[in-house]
Amino acid sequence: MNGNILTRREFLAAASVGAAAVVSGGTGVYAQATGKAGKLALQGGTPVRSKPFSDWPIWDRADEESILSILRSGDWYRGRGKVVDEFEKKYAELTGTKSCLATVNGTNALLTALHVLGVGIGDEVLVPPYTFVATISVVILSNALPVFVDTDPETFQMDPDKIEEKITENTRAIIPVHILGTVANMDKINAVAKKHNLKVIEDACQAHLAEWRGKKAGAVGDLGCFSFQNSKNLPCGEGGAVIGNDERIMDKCHSFTNCGRSYGSIKADGCQFVGTNRRMTEYQAAILLGQMKRIEKDAEIRNKNAAYLTSKIEKIPGIIPQRFYEGQTMGAYHLYAFRYKKEQFNDAPLGKFLSALNAEGIPAWSGYSPLNKEGIIEDALTSKNFQRAFSKERLDKYRRENNCPANDQLCNEAVWLTQSMLLGPQSDMNDIANAIQKVYENRGILA
Ligand SMILES: *Cc1c(COP(=O)(O)O)cnc(C)c1O
Secondary structure: OHHHHHHHHHHHHHHHHHHHHHHOOOHHHHHHHHOOOOOOHHHOOOOOOOOOOOOOOOOOHHHHHHHHHHHHHOOOOHHHOOHHHHHHHHHHHHHOOOEEEEEOOHHHHHHHHHHHOOOOOOOEEEEOOOOOHHHHHHHHHOOOEEEEOOEEOOOOEEOHHHOHHHOOOOEEEEOOEOHHHOOOOHHHHHHHHHHHOOEEEEEOOOOOOOEEOOEEOOOOOOEEEEEOOOOOOOOOOOOEEEEEOOHHHHHHHHHHHEOOOOEOOEOOOOOOOOOOEOEOOHHHHHHHHHHOOOHHHHHHHHHHHHHHHHHHHOOOOOEEEOOOOOOEEEOOOOEEEEEEOHHHHOOOOHHHHHHHHHHOOOOOEOOOOOHHHOHHHHHHHOOHHHHHHOOHHHHHHHHHHOOOHHHHHHHHHEEEEEHHHHOOOHHHHHHHHHHHHHHHHOHHHOO
16 A cells, blocks of 8 residues: 555656756757767767766865975974964965864864864764764764764755754764765754754865855854865875864864964963864965965855856756755855766666766766675674663663665765866866766666
């Protein structure tokens, strides 16, 4: 009986997608107008595109000189240098926050935030399953349980309506990840956090300059963490930052990552506080200062191209671009993503669709696999630390409830394009749209 209901629902969904295609003028007409439909490159036809997309990263002579001048000064580390200080000041300004701490990388920015906000042994932290592994490892390294909240498949974000049911008396913090550069639903997340007295650590490692209601991503929760790894929208090879508006907390971040020394309101009396060394080097900061000259312009181009690409490909049956919440006033587009519905493509598996697209000269990937099912979870649960910190009952309950069906499905449907593909002219977007359209036109022979 259930089966019948589902079948009918699927039928209705399929019928409404078909109707939309007719309203948009029919996809065949579009393909004819562009003249791109033809034999798939996968089957020996001419690819839609043979040029590469924009290079990444991008630098100039001034960047080369600023690095050389640091080298020649001999002051390569933060202690005697000025460049990291300057970067922190400028990044706080750019994000509209009171304070910024530069770190060695994004993973250590997250670790610092968790430590300073008091997340530790026996705690639970709410996390999304659709993210880079670092978001989860930092919770495990803090000897806390990463509790997965299922994904909202429309936005790829932590489903804001499924957070509250995961809260227990041990929950300490939420890590919304502004995944792929779109922003999690911060209104709902902050409201739930306030109600239950939880800390909010934004993983904004993919969301430089994205905005929620006019505020920069990373500046909306208690602390925001960034990565400046080579592929990120603000790159320096390896690097990271924590931003925040609570000066005392930020002073603690500075002190903790500088061996527990005094910083601002934190007055250490000798070796009073336990700390670590996560200091950024002067070279990293010099590259970042150079990159910051272009970041706003790049963000504008990505947003413009992404909106244009969406307007083109959302008309193709079975292609559903990632949506964003109404509160998002700017996207970062670290990745451009859409869902691929194979039912509209003659049931061709995602891998087949991707090979066809790649052959047309469009690099595209399938993205994350479900993190809540990865080996790191069982590895953590059976570790000595976890066995000591958590009762058998808690770990068994965790295993039973560790299910994210919406995310499982998203991982089977997601397609990614990298941010640098959005930096070229509008004709690059036409190539992407035409290639997807061409694969769609040829769906009959794809499976
Ligand atoms: C890149 C990234 C990190 C980790 O940053 P690193 O600088 O590579 O340590 C964490 N979370 C997300 C979502 C990321 O994309």
